[in-house]
Amino acid sequence: MKHYSLSPQLHSDSDFKLPKYSDTYxxxxxxxxxxxxxxxxxxxxxxxxxxxxxxxxxLCDRAMFSMAKAMYVHRNQIIPSYIRSMTDLFPLIHTDAEPNLDMVLFIGTVHYLVSGEDEASEETMRQEEVDKLLYKTDSILESLSQRIVADPSKRYPSIYKENSFN
Known part of the structure; x- marks a missing residue:
């Protein structure tokens, strides 16, 4: 009985490498x-x-997740095909150089409430609580954007600060 082997081209290391993207991309x-x-x-x-x-x-949860993905792309210089969850991105937010445990706790709490695993997420929220949620989320988005974008004109624009162009 003759043994057939697959072509070495099918098993080359180049098949398993991620595509190279330009810095602009x-x-x-x-x-x-x-x-x-x-x-x-x-x-x-x-x-x-x-x-x-x-x-x-x-939507606040999704906005923080999107900004964390931007941080992931910036830090790793790769485009993720899939990021499983926000908890995978927490190490990017809370680092030794930039300790932000309160930010991680806030993001984690919002994510937990959105997941619906707690009866508290079913309770009616008050407008004052939602206002605080929006304000805190906005400040987190601003802070994370400052870490990844050097040019102030390209950073996340706060929804609470007036646009100088209007």
């Missing part, structure tokens, strides 16, 4: 995640204005 991907976070927080603010507080909570 990586930067654009990072900025796209940041822009997505900006859209999500603006939509969250609209949901708050229409008393859709649970949707506001969900």
């Amino acid at each position: 990586i930067f654009n991907c990072m900025m796209d995640f940041q822009k997505l976070a900006e859209y999500q927080i603006k939509l969250a603010q609209m949901m708050r204005d229409h008393n859709q507080f649970q949707n506001c909570l969900i």
Whole structure:
């Protein structure tokens, strides 16, 4: 009986390498995640204005997740095909050089409430609580953007600070 082997080309290391992207492509991907976070927080603010507080909570969670993905792209210089969860990104937010345990706890708490594993997430939120949620989320997005974008004109623009162009 003759043994056939597969071609060495099928088993080469080049098949298992990630594609190389240009610095511009990586930067654009990072900025796209940041822009997505900006859209999500603006939509969250609209949901708050229409008393859709649970949707506001969900969108704040998504905005922080999008900004954390931008951090991932910036830090690793790769474009992720899939990021499982926010907890995978916590080490990027809380580092020895930038200790932000309170930020990680806030993001984790919002994520936990959105997951619906707790009966507390079913309770009705008050507008004052949602306002604090939006403000804290906005400040976190600003802070994370400062870590990844050097040019102030390209950073996440706060929804609470007036735009100088209007």
